[in-house]
Amino acid sequence: MKQYEQKMEAYLTLINRALSEALPLADASYDSVIEAMRYSVMNAGKRIRPVLTLEFCRVLGGEVALALPFACGVEMIHCYSLIHDDLPCMDDDDLRRGKPSCHKQFGEATALLAGDALLTKAFEVMSHSELGKKDPAAALQAIRQMAYFAGDAGMVGGQVIDLAIEGKKVSPQLLQQMHRMKTSAIIKAACKMGVICAGGTEEDLLKAEQYGDNLGLAFQIVDDILDLTADESELGKPVNSDLENEKVTFITLFGMEQAEQMAQEYTNNALEVAKSLPDGGFLEELIQVLLVRRK
Amino acid sequence: MKQYEQKMEAYLTLINRALSEALPLADASYDSVIEAMRYSVMNAGKRIRPVLTLEFCRVLGGEVALALPFACGVEMIHCYSLIHDDLPCMDDDDLRRGKPSCHKQFGEATALLAGDALLTKAFEVMSHSELGKKDPAAALQAIRQMAYFAGDAGMVGGQVIDLAIEGKKVSPQLLQQMHRMKTSAIIKAACKMGVICAGGTEEDLLKAEQYGDNLGLAFQIVDDILDLTADESELGKPVNSDLENEKVTFITLFGMEQAEQMAQEYTNNALEVAKSLPDGGFLEELIQVLLVRRK
Numbered sequence: 001m002k003q004y005e006q007k008m009e010a011y012l013t014l015i016n017r018a019l020s021e022a023l024p025l026a027d028a029s030y031d032s033v034i035e036a037m038r039y040s041v042m043n044a045g046k047r048i049r050p051v052l053t054l055e056f057c058r059v060l061g062g063e064v065a066l067a068l069p070f071a072c073g074v075e076m077i078h079c080y081s082l083i084h085d086d087l088p089c090m091d092d093d094d095l096r097r098g099k100p101s102c103h104k105q106f107g108e109a110t111a112l113l114a115g116d117a118l119l120t121k122a123f124e125v126m127s128h129s130e131l132g133k134k135d136p137a138a139a140l141q142a143i144r145q146m147a148y149f150a151g152d153a154g155m156v157g158g159q160v161i162d163l164a165i166e167g168k169k170v171s172p173q174l175l176q177q178m179h180r181m182k183t184s185a186i187i188k189a190a191c192k193m194g195v196i197c198a199g200g201t202e203e204d205l206l207k208a209e210q211y212g213d214n215l216g217l218a219f220q221i222v223d224d225i226l227d228l229t230a231d232e233s234e235l236g237k238p239v240n241s242d243l244e245n246e247k248v249t250f251i252t253l254f255g256m257e258q259a260e261q262m263a264q265e266y267t268n269n270a271l272e273v274a275k276s277l278p279d280g281g282f283l284e285e286l287i288q289v290l291l292v293r294r295k
Numbered sequence: 296m297k298q299y300e301q302k303m304e305a306y307l308t309l310i311n312r313a314l315s316e317a318l319p320l321a322d323a324s325y326d327s328v329i330e331a332m333r334y335s336v337m338n339a340g341k342r343i344r345p346v347l348t349l350e351f352c353r354v355l356g357g358e359v360a361l362a363l364p365f366a367c368g369v370e371m372i373h374c375y376s377l378i379h380d381d382l383p384c385m386d387d388d389d390l391r392r393g394k395p396s397c398h399k400q401f402g403e404a405t406a407l408l409a410g411d412a413l414l415t416k417a418f419e420v421m422s423h424s425e426l427g428k429k430d431p432a433a434a435l436q437a438i439r440q441m442a443y444f445a446g447d448a449g450m451v452g453g454q455v456i457d458l459a460i461e462g463k464k465v466s467p468q469l470l471q472q473m474h475r476m477k478t479s480a481i482i483k484a485a486c487k488m489g490v491i492c493a494g495g496t497e498e499d500l501l502k503a504e505q506y507g508d509n510l511g512l513a514f515q516i517v518d519d520i521l522d523l524t525a526d527e528s529e530l531g532k533p534v535n536s537d538l539e540n541e542k543v544t545f546i547t548l549f550g551m552e553q554a555e556q557m558a559q560e561y562t563n564n565a566l567e568v569a570k571s572l573p574d575g576g577f578l579e580e581l582i583q584v585l586l587v588r589r590k
Binding site: 024032033034037084087089090107108110112113115116119120121123124127128132136137139140141143144146147148150151152153156157159160163164 | 379382402405408411412431432434438451452
């Protein structure tokens, strides 16, 4: 565990420095959007997605530094999605990670544009990488994966389902499809980009996809559980928001006990994949830590 | 002129078919955003940006078909920017090209997500191209240009300046910088991507940038003029909106006569670049047509 924490710490340092360097510096004429971008990225985020990109690259024998721009890319895309998701026309959330959400701090227009700029910057960073010089075909493949899983067939499509089912009766299948698209999709992209940066095989890509898929679903169930059981100050956002918004969750559909069992099952599936990888210990610990997290 | 129109027609057919094929088809679970994407892209748009990508590729001896995914990419990015620009927290426009704007038709949340999905889809389409197989380094370079000019240092940055100067006194320099970023930037990207698809030289890239920069500024001045002089039904959006929103325009800063002269000057600059290109006749006619357009 100590080793896990040290390694996570080292990854976070690497990722946070790279993110800060990749983001623009404030400039007199359009300060606000850059401030808003930095505000929403340079925070105490868990950085799960970029860590996965780096670690999948490492376990498959790749150079971690080559994966760093793609790690930054997936984190920027994650952050843009949170900004847009918090907007009044979406979930209308005032708090994010214990601070005012982006539009509360900077206004709606600036938040909208900061999200747009982060999504765009992600592709700029990923298309401007060392990997692109060494193996441009691999860099292109990574970008394609990222775009696919972030778009209408992935994360954005998941958001749309989320809106569409509001207040409606939902089948377990549709709830799962929604979370597969909304949450698992870009986690899968994060894992697969790591594999691509390491020059992994088709079989490795499949494992990355399975690990990401299961981790994403386990993560979402734990999120639903925390929304009901966590302490607001610890969680950094309002609890019981799902109940108040009458959201269908794994808990409302399956009950607490079965939901916890499902989270354990998805975790076990991901653990199995991690065990089949060379030196997959960190990936094993990571998902176990996520299962028992308190925020 | 007849030849120009025939060629434009052929380009539009090519572009509209490619866009329609690149966009997803409606699917039971997340119909609305796909409908909104198609609604906002598959319309009577002038397609200036994608035409420029194809034509710059052609005049430099490239295969037009290779440039098509990049032409689609830049048009999708243009369309996403219009959707987000029309949102209530931005310009709050109800009409676009004579039809209800995206959020008026589909609601704010769906419009926001349709814009996000189009921006993402643009990068998916560009990273999944024939050029990427033949010359992945060139495809990466094109994507990088597109991302750079669409992001905080380009189009989005221009939007931010536009918001920041609302109701304020503005210098001619800042107005010009704003339009260079907001309008010229992605036109430059369109031209440069065409050059890259054709394997053009650094000198060709510079010419593409100059042509795009001047065309963008001329285009914007004509836009400002049309907002004051055009017929609403012909323009397809409300006229006098700049006046009502107290926007600083080339007309409010320089007066109508000088603004017209400036549009002519920028047009002349672009014409000069076009003349220096092999077989640049179409590019000459294109900017002349834009200068005298009525909508």
